[in-house]
Amino acid sequence: MSSTFTLQAECRRLQLQAGAELVCRGGIVWLTFEARDRTSEDVVLAPGERYRLRRDAEVFVAALHGAGPALCEIDAPQLRRRAAVPWFRWLRDAWTS
Template sequence: MLSLEAECRRLRLRAGAELVCRGGSLWLTFEARDQPSPDVMLAPGERYRLHGDADVFIAALHGAGPALCQVEAPPHSRRAGPPWFTWLRGGRAS
């Protein structure tokens, strides 16, 4: 669960991950190869499922107060690989 106020967080998420608004209003935008970067607004109870791997930028909607975002893992994959979600700070995975 992420609590957001004035900051914008960047997450690297795998296809199938879901972002769920648990309070406040969330703004999402994406950085994905060869795809447009849509803006998505989520109200409490709404969710957005990623259709491809992407870097996701998440923030509370400006002027709407704090927001809560839950990140749900995609269905389990049998292939080995990196975790389904990585915090990014300064352009590097931590």
């Protein structure tokens, strides 16, 4: 399943499973990961760059501050039952707001 969304000044919190890819389609996308037992990893993606999750993760996605809006695509593998609820709730909320 694939979904594309625009980021302005907000930061989106996503619960994604291993194998999901985040792709920058425009602007500059900043990613950081919730990590309780280690330093959080930060990733910056330029247009056309992608990042594949190696394990299930809580990911915070934002446009790089001062760089203008960004376009991000999430290409998620087939969702397992337990991971589907937060993902679909986020999509529903994003499309209805």
